[in-house]
Amino acid sequence: MPEPLIKARNVSLEADGKPILKDISLDIFRNEIFGIMGPAGGGKTSFLRLVNHTFRGSNVKIEGRLHVLGEDVLSDEVNPTPLRRKVSMVFATPVVLPMSIFENLVYGLRIQGIRDKSRLREAAERGLKAAILWDEVRDRLDKPAQKLSGGQQQRLCIARAMALSPDVLLLDEPTSGLDPISTFRIEEALKELKKRHTIVLVSNNTKQIARVSDRCAFFLMGELIETGKTSQMFTVPREKKTDDYIAGRFG
Amino acid sequence: MPATAADIRKKEKIIQRVFLIIAFSSLFSLFLIALFIFIEGFPMIMKVGLKDFLLSTRWSPTRGHYGIFAMIVSSFWVTIGALLFGGPLGLMCSIFLVEFASARWRAIIKPALELLAGIPSVVYGFLGVVYLVPLVRDYLGGPGLSLLTSCIILGIMILPTVISISVDALVAVPNSYREAAFSLGGTRWQTTYMVTVHAAKSGIITALVLGMGRAVGETMAVIMISGNALKIPTSILDPIRTMTSNIALEMGYASGMHRQALFATGIVLFFFVMALNTIATLFARRKAIK
Ligand SMILES: Nc1ncnc2c1ncn2[C@@H]1O[C@H](COP(=O)(O)OP(=O)(O)OP(=O)(O)O)[C@@H](O)[C@H]1O
């Protein structure tokens, strides 16, 4: 067994005294798509935000150990900035920055001090192609990103994260605003991307998890009910709750 | 007796009328002020000629010379200078307040700023004369009563205007922008100057322009610290006389043409401020469209 890229051990999270995650332990390995599914409010987004080190605040209490790329991200010493360059998160609601499409794409590189024009262009193009947006916007990269449609903005956010070539890509419901064709193409793109990246995919859509993920986890009310190979979870789940959820009997 | 629907409707109508009248009365007083300034000043401009009035530097009303160019230039430079001092300082302060300060600091600084806005301008002028003028005279030379001194004091005086409006603009930037920028690996400072300030740009420009409007109109403090010499300043240590100080200094004894010339100066100021406000409104509206 190789060393996992993300290793959670007994991670618990509380905000305002309310438990959000309870005793989560799981492993995510290099070059896999790890799916996280579960009903609303189960703590899926919160888990991603812990990995990306954006869930902080005076009202937040965290326990356990969470190693990401060998670094304990729950310790107080961790510097979030270099971490986030290696672990990119795409939020469920797309937020394009108030600048041009191109500037959105290269923002993450610019703040690392990269000025070389050809390198920026190349990264922008790579990101756009990975998110299947290249053909739609190649002629108007200098236009404001906020003029794009909702689905295009969502793909731009994915493209923007991809332009950074992160080790880990955290995707929070990346296709929730997309039509079936774009969804399909994004899923195809993800399968291609996992050759070079590790992807954590949160989705409300169990079918999507079944289609694209290698291994997955089922979160319910802050608890990790079950984790394992996707093929096994969707055919012979160990837990009855998993079976019920996949079959659509609740959630 | 219970009020009928018709009664209520009638009452509403009356209330509506009253408020309409109140609203119009403020508009009306603005109109009256503008009207009087123009009635008093405009014929004089016609008589002297617009060019001689605006572009001549000779101002000696007793001899019939009414050129205000030196004062226009002085007002212009003092406004720009105030912006150079107060603009960056105010902007930095509002960025600190919104992006970096803890709630405790904010609770201290905000009321302090409101107090700053409430200090009468004669106090600023007094402090300027007592402390700043000797400092400039001793260390930089010149009479001390100068363009530089006026710019510094005015720069401080416009701080509350600049800060309160740019704080509003920064607060209005949705938090999701900051989160998105952080998640791409940005530091707090990078996020601030590349995303937040960028997104609040139009509001910040509005703040700066309104600060300029405040500077151009300030009178009392400027009279006390500017030296009031009637010439085009050639260095920042030269004394100056702005349009507003000239009006205030001479209105006591002016009569006839002289008095009309002061009103005409008022017309020029009126256009100055109107231009600044229009620019500010344009920027504010551009933001609203976005
Ligand atoms: N910053 C916060 N402070 C307090 N409570 C929070 C915070 N963020 C999330 N929560 C709470 O944590 C719980 C889990 O939220 P989370 O967003 O992780 O769920 P989710 O599984 O992503 O749900 P969805 O499928 O609807 O996106 C919710 O009850 C939410 O109200």
Ligand SMILES: [Mg+2]
């Ligand atoms: Mg969520």
